[in-house]
Amino acid sequence: MTTELLPGCTGVLVLADGTVFQGVGVGAAGSALGEVVFNTAMTGYQEILTDPSYMSQILAFTFPHVGNVGVNVEDIEQMGGGSDTSARGAIFRDVPTDPANWRSxxxxxxxxxxxxxxxxxxxxxxxxxxIIRDKGAPHAVIAHDPEGRFDLEALTAQARDWTGLVGLDLAKPASTLQAFDWDEGLWEWPEGHPRVDAADKSVVVIDYGVKRNILRALASTGARITVVPATTTAEEVLARNPDGVVLSNGPGDPAATGEYAVPEIRKLVDSGKPLMGICLGHQMLALALGAKTVKMDQGHHGANHPVKDLTTGKVEIVSMNHGFTVDRDSLPEAVTETHVSLFDGTNCGIAVAGKPIFSVQHHPEASPGPADSLYLFERFAGMMRS
Incomplete structure (x- = not known):
């Protein structure tokens, strides 16, 4: 390794091919291994870094100014844990600024x-x-040492030897260990998140790495929410007699998680219960219906992605966070493509003919529009009521 560290360097990003980015270490000291992806969002950095779908990834923000609104407990998305079950590392153009916001x-x-x-x-x-756009998301190690001591050869070898996300089931470690109820609704000015008491329908959410705002959006439709672990069987779900079932977002390879989840999802499909999938849940529903998923070179990560709802002709601005996609050419005849990305034409939604079943690749709860996609939760609620 011939790279010389610059004076004052306290942080590095070392790619598997030996490329080294040098800078100022911030946040926790130490190192983290993962896949490097970029996110184009201009806001929401706390929600992004606590999204379990970023587990085993290092996130580079394309927007240069991060940190100005500080952090707060309300904007954490994961149910529990730290960087072990969400983004491992973060990369910035500028050193994060001091907070200047009343919620901080x-x-x-x-x-x-x-x-x-x-x-x-x-x-x-x-x-x-x-680099990511041209060559795909690289494996890398991000390291922070206040003393500026780095073994670049060892870090390169660590990144090179990592097998990556393909074949990796991350839903189990990201999931809850036991079932729990949820009654918190979407944020309202000035009270914050209200409690939803008058629930007329019950929903079981299978947690593959669920985000809190998904639960809030569901509760705000008037649903009573129960969250269950990723390994919960269809029989256990149906024993709760829910009016509907939601397959949540989550990290990792859908085919790997699908080894134990897909057979249960097939049983839920056959049950006739209304079924909604989001992100990883969308991909595994597609697998259960007979389609295939593939790894993307860069993935989709940002809050400015245009998606068209083919059932209404409406174009919505959505939040995306996924490194795998449903192969649209593998969709069986009984499955209709309902949403499509206007960036690259990849699949963003499906529905099953004659059944109250649909799913979307994007995150309708993240609200970059800000409310462009919340209708999907109302659509699901309507299926349960009918």
Whole structure:
């Protein structure tokens, strides 16, 4: 390794091919291994870094200024845990700024330290994004040492030897260990998140790495929510006699998680219960229906993705976070494509003919539109009521 570290370097990102990005270490000291992806969102960095779908990934923000609104407990998306079940590391163009927002309860840097998120700032994120666009998401190690001591050869070997996300089931470690109920609704000014008491329908959410705002959006439709672990059987779900079932988002390879989840999803499909899938849940529903999933080179990560609802002709601006996609050419005849990405034409939604079953690849709860996709929860609620 011939790369010389610059004076004052306290953080590095070392790619599997030996490329080294140097800068200022922020957040937690130490190192983290993962797949590097970029996110184009201009806001929502706390929600992004706590999304379990980013588990085993290192996230580069293309927007240069991060940290200005601080952090708070309300904007955490994962149900529990730290960087072990969400983003492992974060990369910034500028050093995160001090908070200047009335909702802030802590500085971004201090919060990253407490969660174990290794950060790197002061690097050319445009150059890194170009590498990802041209060559795909690389395996890498991000490291932060206040003393600036790095074994670049060892870090390169660690990144090179990592097998990556293909074939990796991450839903089990991201999932809850036991069932629990949820009654918190979507955020309202100025009270925050209200409790939803008058629920007329019951929904079981299978947790493959669920985000809190998915549960809030469901509760706000008037549903009583029960969240169950990823390994819950269809018989256990149906024994609760729900009015509908939701397959949540989550990390990892859908085919790997599908080894134990897909047979149960098939039983839920056959039950006739209304069924809704989101992100990983969408991909595994597609697998259960006979389609295939494939790994994407860069994936989709951002809050500015245009998606068209083919059933209404409506175009919505959505939040995306996925590295695998449903192969649209593998969809069986009884499955209709309902949503499509206007960036690259990839599949973003399906529905089953004659059954109250649908799913979407994007995150309708994330609200970058800000409410473009919330109709999907109402659509699901309507299926349960009818």
């Amino acid at each position: 309860q802590n500085s971004f840097d201090g919060w990253m330290k407490s969660r174990g998120v290794v950060g790197l700032a002061g690097v050319d994120t445009r150059a890194l994004t170009q």
